[in-house]
Amino acid sequence: MTSIDLALQAHHPMLRQKWKTVILASLGGSLELYDFIIYGVFAREIATQFFPATDPVASLIGAFGVFALGYMSRPLGGVILSSLGDRLGRRVVFLVSVLAMSATTIGIGLVPGYAAIGMAAPVLLVMLRLLQGFFLAGELPCSITYVVEEVPGRASTVSGLVIFCAAAGILIATLVSLVIHSTLSADDVLTYGWRIAFLFGGVIGLLSYWLRTSLEESSEFQQLRSHKVKRPFRRVLAEYPKQIVVGVGVAGIVNASNSLLFVVLPSYMALVLHADPRLVSEGQNIGIATMCVSLLLFACLGDRIASRHWHRLGTILMLAGSYPFYALLTAQRLDVIAAFTIIGAIGGLVNGSYAFLLADLFPTEVRFSGIALSLNLATVIFTGATPFLVTQLLHATGSPAAPGLYLTGVAVIALAAGIGLKAMGGRIDRAGTIAGAA
Template sequence: MKANDMVLDDQTFAHGAQGVSEKTVDWRTILLASVGGGLEFYDFIVYGIFAPYVAKSFFPTGNGATSMIATFAAFAVGYLARPLGGVVLGHIGDKFGRRLAFQLSLVLMTATTAGMALMPSYQTMGVTASIAFVALRFLQGACIGGELPGAIAYVVESAPRKSGLACGVMFACVNSGSLLAAIVSLGLHAWLTDAQMLAYGWRAAFLVGGGLGAVGALMRSGLKETALFLSIRQHKRTKLPAVEVLQRHWFQVITTIGIVGLNQALIALLSVAMVPGVDPVKPDTPSH
């Protein structure tokens, strides 16, 4: 029974793909779909670079190591929220359209990023500030959990016959968020003192991410639902897409979780956890 259902799914997808024009891939659409993923990578690197300032602002325990542990625990909360966000936003995408799902995720992710930047510190609000910061991080992680998968689905359905190339270009654009984060960090550290970085410098870096997300959301507002999704929806309807996926493709889901989980753990270790421990290289001063 399940095998027949899977064949039916493949046939439905193929039928939908036949209705999609073989015209040249709309690269503007691919770039706009990459905005949210780029913001995710930007947030990834920025959080790691400015973690010492976040620790002092929201988790001042009196012990530097303990504060950093609390800061990265808050970062991990975002990862715990990703599966929930993936299920909820994935359901919205399957039922109502990919565009709606990843547009909603980007708007919420932008709002939470800006909220983290504008959140009063522990010195102003006490433990309430710490709790609110973690709550924003949780919501941000949930949005990220639905953003990139939704964007990938949108890209694949926009160019079903060149999906490999389209996704490759998309991920190249997504990784540009890491480069932008490094450039922003370099500029802020070059112009601001350590005290200024603690007072407002790290917040400026987060606000840059929020601003980019807002611009991206506005640019995405003109995107239309993919023809492939509209065609498939006419032939197959499911009340609970997430449940159907788990029932029919549970092995693939578990395998993917293992592969992606290992990849994300390595990225988090190298790009976030190790960054605060790297000492900045200072130029040699000539001896007199």
């Protein structure tokens, strides 16, 4: 047996350990979108419990207002947690963020309603949502940073796996909602059923925390212990402002298109196009499942063909096809199931590539801070604003195809941002580990 054979045999256990580490790091991302969806799914019940009013619309506005507040604390959380991650290490932020996020999720499930403690109920709900958003801001950027540094030779694949797990959190949320609504009466769902969903999410988080305690610091960060940056966030702003702008544009198309798929499109089809709500719900689940498969496929392809090409292709398809797509939809010349499937398949192009592209914009010593700032700014600007802007555009233009106009505009921004990817990227050293990670 040659020395090369012995080296390969010794290397295989290390590779298996690295992939196990990647999977553990990725699982926490499912909490992010689980939380995002589960609050919206049970918004009516939360509104009744915490914002009682004679007008149900006013009550619902209160609940969605608290939902939006969760995004307000994300930029601050992203700055603080990412700075700690670039100074103290990825592992400590991993553990702190998922533990705190789990605690706040459980807290929402346990906090008494307005009937029990009066105004203290909505105040506590607001505080918990702010804390939830704060700690959530570090979860996905930390996961992306960790996996690309652990297996840089397959950086596109492993970062795509993080996004795949995050998207899978939506499917978990819809399944939990289906089980609760199928097994409990409407009154029981209103009284305590919605709380089960939050408690379940918290328990998943605690399980994730326990699994992550076995993780070690990422390999790349360990090599930088003598070169750590004291003020990483300040350095990102001073030395990488163009990368931040590009990162926001690259992530913006993902946030906008996902917000349309997860939040706007179901209500739009049911209320504007008068589609069967059951068919819409079925189509949405098929669309999400299609996107999960599609994004993982294009993430894997990104290790062979540059990820920026897949992102650009997805952006161009949205730019050229969004308005015609919605025009066909409003003319009822496109089947609901087919529509969601198309959205999921094309969405996979940008969802499967953007995490790697963000990581590739920043060097190791400030990578966490750069990803967190780009990702959280894009989330605040595009995810939070999309439902409102699309609704306003529908009202202002009177055109049922208005969502297509909105996504076309966002695609122009993303395409412009993508021009700088080749010149500004290349920060992940993949050459030395591609063969070993195969």
